[in-house]
Amino acid sequence: MNKSSFLLPIIAIVAAVILSSVFVVDEREKALVLRFGQIKQVRTEPGLGFKVPLVDEIARFEDRILSLETPVIEVTPADDRRLRVDAFVLYRIDDVVQYRQAVGSGGESRAANDLSGILESQIRAVLGSQGVTSNTILSPERSALMDQIKTRSDVRANALGLEVVDVRLRQTNLPEQNFDATLRRMIAERDREATDERARGREAAARVTALADRTYEEILSEANRDARIIEGEADAERNRIFAESYSKDAEFFEFYRSLAAYEAALKGENSTMVLSPESEFFNYLRSDKGEAAAE
Template identity: 75%
Template sequence: MRKSSFLLPVIVLAIAAALSSIFIVDEREKALVLRFGQIIQVREEPGLGFKVPVLDEVVRYEDRILSLETPTIEVTPADDRRLEVDAFVLYRITDVVQFRQAVSFGGLREAEAQLANILDGQIRAVLGSEGVTSNTILSPERGRLMEDIRVQADARAAALGLDVVEVRLRQTNLPAQNFDATLQRMIAERDREATDERARGREAASRVTALADRTFDEIIAEATRDARIIEGEADAERNRIFAEAYTRDAEFFEFYRSLEAYEQALQGQNSTMVMSPDSEFFNYLKSDQGANAQ
């Protein structure tokens, strides 16, 4: 009876010791086994692990992607138009040993404080670099700037055992005290750009008008030249026909020319002509009897 009562506590202690020496690593986490603050075991795969009861301590870290929102900071791009920017970053712990050595007992809170400082510096460096204006930050090139921030922040976060997965600039606003001045400057810049565009438009219109006028003059000159050539050819053909007609029948030619003269001289309904009866103009209007009597 005494023996059984003595063995029961021993068995219970043994079971408790065995259970306390076993730990489980979830698939969403990584674990370190510490003995007196020193890392003696790294567990990055899910499953069962073993440790020395009482002496060893299991410290667990998230293996999932974590998020961090940075406080609003004020940046000054190359055009001296100050902006208020806040960012959203996704990161994960990739090296738990490096992470433990970097933050020690501070844990995730200390890591996020250091990561926020890193992001603050990189956001200021990238958005304040040469050639980056407020218009660039607000344009589709914003994606390239965010990637530059991520790459530079990731290089510095590696010392913390972290991997920066993505950086997003959420809000980009003008400080309240600078809003009116910035708005007026933007209006002035747009007016200047509009004036330049109108000047370039007028210059282009002048070039087009000058080219059109020159082309018009060239076309008119060519048409006039062709018309004169055609008129000259027609006159030559007319003279040839007249000459040929004259050589065939001189009397008929004279008669025809007289009729043309009558037509030209007696145009209109009230034409009046006073001439001597014996004028040669009436040669072909006289009858044979009248001619004989004369």
């Protein structure tokens, strides 16, 4: 036998030993090197690592964000209206050593079960706390409640080596037996609010109408006052003109006034007047008066 027949097995054994002593940590994971169950190395960065062949083993853990859906639970807010809620949780393994010690060989399933219990207790605690009503849970204010659940759950999840990244309440429903009663109560509340709004609207309309009526009366009163003032000034001006005309030519003024009286008295198709022929009303209808006025 030649040397090559001895060297090849040796080289193969050495290569196998070298390969079994090298391991790779992916960028999506963290790893622990365990020797007889005891932690010897913690690898949180990606790259090559070395271990003792046949003695050390590698425990790998996800470094990505994981998700968990909690089961549906019933909570009782401050207004005693029970709700059925469930949550969607994002979390990650923050401390692999503490995570390994907390969950042991149970791995991810035990961690998810423990985290689900933490979340259920905190959901009940936050949504059932004083001052939190079902309307608050169903309103946009629920985002603040989710932040509280996330913060409180994260504190307790740290004992498992976990970090709670986010908590979202998914479904928030009423139990079937309470749905109809709650719906009727909500309809009654909305009807009452609508009645109040209509009453306030009628009150506002009455105020506007009263203000408009008062303004109308004030404007009309001022307009009538101004009209009377203008009429009085016009009458005074007319009287002044008449007086001035009378002082210049009294005879012509009398003639003009008589013609105006004739026009007012005799206009129309069937005007009938019963007067004495000697009445002064006909003075300017006589020929001698007419000639005198004409001269």
